[in-house]
Amino acid sequence: MAQYSRVSGNVGLITLQNPPVNALSAAVRQGIVDTVKRALGDPEVKSVVICGQNGVFCGGADIREFGTHMTGPPLVPMIHAIEMADKPVVAAIEGVALGGGLELALGCHYRIAHTKAKVGLPEVTLGLLPAAGGTQRLPRLTGLPAAIALITTGRQITTAEALKLSIVDQVTDYSAVDTAVKFAKSVAERSLDGRRVSERPCPCPPDVDALFEAAMQKVRQSARGAIAPVACVQALQAAATMPYALGMQREKELMATLFTSGQARALQYSFFAQRAVGRWSLPSGARWDGSKPRPIRKTAVIGLGTMGRGITVSLAQAGLSVIAVEAQEKPLKEAQQAISGMLQRGAKRRGGAPPLDLITYSANLQAVADVDLVIEAVFEDVALKKQLFQHLSAICKPEAFLCTNTSALDIDLLASQSRHPELVVGMHFFAPAHVMKLLEVVHGSRSSPEAVATAMNLGKQMGKVGVAVGNCHGFVGNRMLKPYLEQGLFLLEEGATPEMVDGALEEFGFAMGLFRMSDLSGIDVGWRVRKGEGLVQPGASVRVRQGRRYSPLGDLLYEQGRFGQKTGRGWYRYDNRHEAKPDPWLNNFLEDYRARHGLAARRIECQEVLERCLYTLINEGFRILEEGIAAGPEDIDVIYVLGYGWPKHRGGPMYYASMVGLIKVLERLEHYLRAHPDVPSLQPCSLLRRLVASGSPPIHKWRKIIKKTQSHL
Numbered sequence: 001m002a003q004y005s006r007v008s009g010n011v012g013l014i015t016l017q018n019p020p021v022n023a024l025s026a027a028v029r030q031g032i033v034d035t036v037k038r039a040l041g042d043p044e045v046k047s048v049v050i051c052g053q054n055g056v057f058c059g060g061a062d063i064r065e066f067g068t069h070m071t072g073p074p075l076v077p078m079i080h081a082i083e084m085a086d087k088p089v090v091a092a093i094e095g096v097a098l099g100g101g102l103e104l105a106l107g108c109h110y111r112i113a114h115t116k117a118k119v120g121l122p123e124v125t126l127g128l129l130p131a132a133g134g135t136q137r138l139p140r141l142t143g144l145p146a147a148i149a150l151i152t153t154g155r156q157i158t159t160a161e162a163l164k165l166s167i168v169d170q171v172t173d174y175s176a177v178d179t180a181v182k183f184a185k186s187v188a189e190r191s192l193d194g195r196r197v198s199e200r201p202c203p204c205p206p207d208v209d210a211l212f213e214a215a216m217q218k219v220r221q222s223a224r225g226a227i228a229p230v231a232c233v234q235a236l237q238a239a240a241t242m243p244y245a246l247g248m249q250r251e252k253e254l255m256a257t258l259f260t261s262g263q264a265r266a267l268q269y270s271f272f273a274q275r276a277v278g279r280w281s282l283p284s285g286a287r288w289d290g291s292k293p294r295p296i297r298k299t300a301v302i303g304l305g306t307m308g309r310g311i312t313v314s315l316a317q318a319g320l321s322v323i324a325v326e327a328q329e330k331p332l333k334e335a336q337q338a339i340s341g342m343l344q345r346g347a348k349r350r351g352g353a354p355p356l357d358l359i360t361y362s363a364n365l366q367a368v369a370d371v372d373l374v375i376e377a378v379f380e381d382v383a384l385k386k387q388l389f390q391h392l393s394a395i396c397k398p399e400a401f402l403c404t405n406t407s408a409l410d411i412d413l414l415a416s417q418s419r420h421p422e423l424v425v426g427m428h429f430f431a432p433a434h435v436m437k438l439l440e441v442v443h444g445s446r447s448s449p450e451a452v453a454t455a456m457n458l459g460k461q462m463g464k465v466g467v468a469v470g471n472c473h474g475f476v477g478n479r480m481l482k483p484y485l486e487q488g489l490f491l492l493e494e495g496a497t498p499e500m501v502d503g504a505l506e507e508f509g510f511a512m513g514l515f516r517m518s519d520l521s522g523i524d525v526g527w528r529v530r531k532g533e534g535l536v537q538p539g540a541s542v543r544v545r546q547g548r549r550y551s552p553l554g555d556l557l558y559e560q561g562r563f564g565q566k567t568g569r570g571w572y573r574y575d576n577r578h579e580a581k582p583d584p585w586l587n588n589f590l591e592d593y594r595a596r597h598g599l600a601a602r603r604i605e606c607q608e609v610l611e612r613c614l615y616t617l618i619n620e621g622f623r624i625l626e627e628g629i630a631a632g633p634e635d636i637d638v639i640y641v642l643g644y645g646w647p648k649h650r651g652g653p654m655y656y657a658s659m660v661g662l663i664k665v666l667e668r669l670e671h672y673l674r675a676h677p678d679v680p681s682l683q684p685c686s687l688l689r690r691l692v693a694s695g696s697p698p699i700h701k702w703r704k705i706i707k708k709t710q711s712h713l
């Protein structure tokens with residue numbers, strides 16, 4: 001809806017009304033068309049202001065309408081009519097003006113924004129492009145380089161930046177609506193010449209071809225296989241080379257392809273999934289809406305290695321005070337320097353002062369005595385962590401939450417070391433912890449709903465997307481990674497090379513294939529995990545461990561001192577620290593290994609790499625759902641997209657499975673199981689079978705069947 005009133009004598013005020021973000025639903029679009037007509041037809045009205053209710057201008061098109069039969073007036077002619085009006089129309093931007101919301105504002109003759117508002121064209125993140133004239137009007141205001149950067153990334157910017165880029169005309173600390181009304185009165189009689197953005201020329205730099213070539217190369221590299229960023233560049237190219245009307249035509253054609261694409265559907269699924277995970281529930285029945293988080297003011301981080309440093313930075317950037325503890329003086333000093341540098345660089349990027357004063361450094365664990373919440377990030381060693389929990393339980397005030405950043409260890413075991421196991425939860429961050437958005441909040445069997453709610457809320461304050469998961473080895477993300485990595489090793493045994501496996505995964509859209517990832521995170525790290533599981537037998541290369549097929553290839557590399565990037569050698573060679581090059585040594589090593597074990601190398605197709613690596617990962621996802629470790633497929637998908645480099649435009653592993661077809665996933669798992677009966681991760685999970693038997697329902701209906709499956713267990 002849009003409400004109309006006449007204010008200040010002769011200003012028509014149109015207020016968009018569609019909580020929470022005044023999205024441009026059919027009713028809102030109709031409301032705008034009707035109220036604009038009314039304002040323009042009213043002889044008493046000399047100028048018009050468009051604003052949104054509750055301090056939000058507009059969050060763009062109503063994403064919930066996509067994929068439905070869309071009715072109501074379309075945006076393009078609506079915005080065109082505003083631009084062609086013969087009375088000045090002013091957009092009063094508060095909160096956000098995003099997507100169609102900013103496009104609406106760009107159709108107005110003036111834009112006045114509040115200092116705290118954000119603007120942007122984030123359509124690309126939904127698999128779309130700004131097709132209500134955004135790709136044609138924005139470059140006419142900002143120039144091409146800035147428009148390319150904004151539209152291909154979807155980045156939201158402050159109004160200070162928007163002012164510099166001429167996207168808005170004025171920024172105010174006061175009410176943007178009041179300021180806009182005053183301004184509208186002052187320009188009521190002014191000519192609109194030069195105020196209609198579509199009538200302006202698109203400023204073109206002399207090297208425009210080179211500019212677009214570079215832009216195209218950049219989007220192809222950064223968004224592997226994603227079609228929307230490419231279409232954004234093409235639409236901007238049209239703005240640079242065609243008159244406005246033809247550019248609009250091109251924008252429309254490109255949008256038509258994107259709008260119905262599988263990638264757009266996957267990205268929109270992901271948008272809602274990232275919000276749905278906030279509505280968590282526990283197997284006990286406790287839920288987000290019945291569990292109150294406790295306010296956290298003082299925090300502590302124990303252990304200032306890479307993870308601890310990132311967590312400290314993230315907490316301080318969220319405005320929380322942190323006691324940062326590292327037992328030894330020298331590493332403490334080093335950490336202090338590193339953290340200060342990270343905060344200073346962050347402040348440079350975000351603006352404002354670095355929150356250095358919020359952190360107190362200490363080598364003494366006693367310093368955490370009065371904090372509200374502790375996050376321990378010490379070395380991943382169960383004995384060390386157990387001891388630390390005993391100390392913390394004795395030192396901290398009884399109501400303090402004790403959180404562990406373990407990536408796999410048993411939360412219940414750690415909780416049992418504390419006098420208050422109900423206040424213990426896992427907060428599993430991802431490296432680099434001040435950058436990565438994902439947070440697994442792990443509830444043990446005794447964690448209270450209040451502890452989960454508090455950790456989820458703290459994650460939100462830190463700008464993370466928290467996903468509540470149950471306690472099992474590796475939780476959700478790392479547990480699913482295990483069969484995926486295992487298949488990679490088996491494929492090497494059978495004839496593949498690291499570059500071939502990684503090539504297939506990167507072509508699929510992963511930023512990094514599994515061997516490059518293993519080199520980056522460290523072959524020694526995986527070795528230590530396997531050692532903890534009792535799988536490593538130094539010197540031995542027996543291919544069966546704990547009664548199942550096992551590949552010792554990673555262990556053998558570890559024994560050679562090939563730890564990955566950090567040692568310059570791993571699955572690849574690194575002559576300069578980051579560039580992975582195929583290593584002839586490794587190929588010889590693999591040939592010797594196969595010969596020693598009587599394994600005949602065969603030609604392996606990319607399809608097999610994808611099916612074996614991805615379907616076993618997905619199969620583990622079904623087990624996780626069946627066991628209630630994750631409450632729904634969205635939780636798993638969000639974890640994989642935000643934490644494990646799963647290509648965003650493929651929605652996440654469970655969504656991908658639903659698109660490929662559950663029956664196909666099941667059949668291929670059965671096919672590979674016949675060939676490798678000694679690999680239990682190929683054994684299709686009973687939930688997968690049950691879903692197939694129920695006719696492979698769409699993903700949003702899985703929860704019902706999961707519940708039924710759980711009640712049979």
Ligand SMILES: CC/C=C/CC(=O)SCCNC(=O)CCNC(=O)[C@H](O)C(C)(C)COP(=O)(O)OP(=O)(O)OC[C@H]1O[C@@H](n2cnc3c(N)ncnc32)[C@H](O)[C@@H]1OP(=O)(O)O
Pocket residue numbers: 020021023059060061062063064096098099100101122123126128129130131132272275276
């Ligand atoms: C015809 C095709 C035209 C396309 C042009 C477009 O305009 S495409 C849409 C472009 N707009 C966006 O991409 C903006 C998406 N929204 C956001 O980035 C954020 O929601 C926000 C507006 C910055 C607000 O963030 P905040 O953290 O304050 O809240 P939430 O993200 O949790 O959102 C609150 C609820 O609002 C729902 N919602 C947000 N935007 C839209 C939208 N454009 N359409 C429909 N619904 C939207 C969001 O889903 C939340 O509701 P839940 O019930 O929790 O899911």
